[in-house]
Amino acid sequence: MTTLLLAAGDNPLGHVLDRDSALSIEGTRLTLSMISLVVGALVCITVLMMAARRIKTGPSSEGNARFVTKGRIAQVIEVIVLGLRDQMLVPVMGERLAKAWLPLLLSLFFFILTLNLFGLVPFADLQEMLHVMMGQHDQAAHDMAHTQPAAVFFGGTATASLSVTLGLAVISFCAIWWQSFRDLGVKGTIEHLCGGHDLVHGSIGLWAVIPIIFVVEIGGMFIKPAALAIRLLANMVAGHTLMAVLFSFGAGVLKAGGPTWAAGSITLVAGIFAVLITFLELFVAFLQAFIFMFLTAVFISLMAHEDHGHEEHAHDQGHGGHDHGGSGHAVPSPAH
Amino acid sequence: MFLFAADASNPMSVQILPLATAVVVALVTVIVLSLFVWPTIAKGLDERNEKILGEIKAAEDARANAKAAQEEFERKLVQAQQDADAMIKEARAQAQKAADDLRARSEAELAELKKRANAEMDAARRQAVAELEAHAAELAVSVASKILGRAIDAKDQKALVEQSIKEFASTGR
Numbered sequence: 001m002t003t004l005l006l007a008a009g010d011n012p013l014g015h016v017l018d019r020d021s022a023l024s025i026e027g028t029r030l031t032l033s034m035i036s037l038v039v040g041a042l043v044c045i046t047v048l049m050m051a052a053r054r055i056k057t058g059p060s061s062e063g064n065a066r067f068v069t070k071g072r073i074a075q076v077i078e079v080i081v082l083g084l085r086d087q088m089l090v091p092v093m094g095e096r097l098a099k100a101w102l103p104l105l106l107s108l109f110f111f112i113l114t115l116n117l118f119g120l121v122p123f124a125d126l127q128e129m130l131h132v133m134m135g136q137h138d139q140a141a142h143d144m145a146h147t148q149p150a151a152v153f154f155g156g157t158a159t160a161s162l163s164v165t166l167g168l169a170v171i172s173f174c175a176i177w178w179q180s181f182r183d184l185g186v187k188g189t190i191e192h193l194c195g196g197h198d199l200v201h202g203s204i205g206l207w208a209v210i211p212i213i214f215v216v217e218i219g220g221m222f223i224k225p226a227a228l229a230i231r232l233l234a235n236m237v238a239g240h241t242l243m244a245v246l247f248s249f250g251a252g253v254l255k256a257g258g259p260t261w262a263a264g265s266i267t268l269v270a271g272i273f274a275v276l277i278t279f280l281e282l283f284v285a286f287l288q289a290f291i292f293m294f295l296t297a298v299f300i301s302l303m304a305h306e307d308h309g310h311e312e313h314a315h316d317q318g319h320g321g322h323d324h325g326g327s328g329h330a331v332p333s334p335a336h
Numbered sequence: 337m338f339l340f341a342a343d344a345s346n347p348m349s350v351q352i353l354p355l356a357t358a359v360v361v362a363l364v365t366v367i368v369l370s371l372f373v374w375p376t377i378a379k380g381l382d383e384r385n386e387k388i389l390g391e392i393k394a395a396e397d398a399r400a401n402a403k404a405a406q407e408e409f410e411r412k413l414v415q416a417q418q419d420a421d422a423m424i425k426e427a428r429a430q431a432q433k434a435a436d437d438l439r440a441r442s443e444a445e446l447a448e449l450k451k452r453a454n455a456e457m458d459a460a461r462r463q464a465v466a467e468l469e470a471h472a473a474e475l476a477v478s479v480a481s482k483i484l485g486r487a488i489d490a491k492d493q494k495a496l497v498e499q500s501i502k503e504f505a506s507t508g509r
């Protein structure tokens with residue numbers, strides 16, 4: 001354990017950032033985030049399938065009880081789905097868009113949530129500890145110090161990897177522009193990039209701003225999903241780093257030649273704080289999954305109607321929430 | 337902004353393989369969930385929603401029916417009270433009439449009885465007076481016979497009787 005603590009004291013980020021696992025395919029070393037993605041997807045699909053079976057209406061022989069969801073996890077999932085659909089997505093996107101994009105948005109939410117929650121469980125550290133207890137502590141300490149955990153097959157927070165969050169943002173990007181081309185068409189999309197129909201077909205004097213708006217919109221095309229990726233990454237890395245730093249205090253004392261009791265005391269206090277921060281992390285896991293999903297929904301809804309082009313610019317320039325006249329849905333500002 | 341490299345120690349580094357894995361896995365997850373999970377959940381939630389709305393509507397209908405039935409009941413209750421009041425009033429009137437009839441009939445009978453009794457009393461009185469007159473005549477004849485010491489014939493007897501009666505009548509009245 002002392003060795004582990006010493007190793008942990010070297011670089012707290014070593015426990016947070018993505019690293020290679022012990023698995024490889026045809027000589028290519030798989031990263032922990034890749035394995036977490038696959039495991040997370042399997043767990044997410046399995047849990048949601050079980051929940052769906054319990055939420056589904058039962059046979060008529062059960063009477064009114066057939067409408068009751070059985071099982072607490074299924075009930076929690078049902079409450080989340082209902083809340084997201086009826087309280088968040090439908091008011092923001094409208095019935096038509098919400099119905100069309102609900103599967104993607106809910107899938108993104110639950111997938112990201114699963115990955116975030118996986119990050120709260122120290123699977124990788126447990127495997128390293130097991131490795132040490134099996135007598136290979138020297139190698140483990142060496143590996144950890146160099147962020148090369150030879151014995152770790154699975155663990156870590158996949159969403160604490162920019163590669164993963166960018167991958168998710170790519171899907172959001174595609175969804176946003178798919179909606180744009182589907183609803184506005186190519187001409188409408190180009191008009192949207194140029195400031196909207198009113199501006200393009202408006203006064204010639206205003207055409208001077210079209211190139212500026214075009215550049216801003218093109219930049220926004222990429223900045224919006226990139227912001228989604230970085231926001232998710234930063235939030236997940238920050239919390240985990242804080243916890244790793246807390247635990248590194250004890251190791252730092254040992255490394256500096258301090259007494260074991262001092263290191264133990266500090267580690268105990270740090271552990272108490274870590275427990276508190278874990279609750280915060282739990283909240284952040286839900287919050288960030290929601291924000292990623294919700295902002296994707298907002299960006300999609302901004303591409304829904306041609307006559308919203310003008311309002312979007314006001315929106316993008318920091319005028320906050322506005323009402324989409326056609327659909328009558330208030331869209332909150334995504335620039336948070 | 338992003339560093340496309342294999343430097344895992346840099347939080348801003350992007351590796352193609354994990355990125356591609358994330359895209360593929362996320363897409364597969366979305367597709368699987370969209371095909372097998374969300375339709376089932378949406379159907380279950382919608383059916384429950386319809387059931388709840390149906391139950392609420394049925395409850396509202398039942399409530400409206402109950403309210404209508406209550407109003408009908410109250411209306412009938414008021415009607416029944418009015419009918420009962422009318423019946424009681426009528427019964428009282430009939431009872432009063434019967435009592436009046438009975439009293440009138442009793443009074444009539446009583447008057448008849450009184451009249452009859454008076455007549456009987458008059459008849460009895462007259463009979464008594466006649467008997468007394470007859471008896472007094474006989475008594476007078478007998479006394480007169482004894483005083484005269486002889487039998488008086490029918491002519492004398494008649495004269496005496498008439499005289500006695502006259503005297504009796506003059507003294508008795």
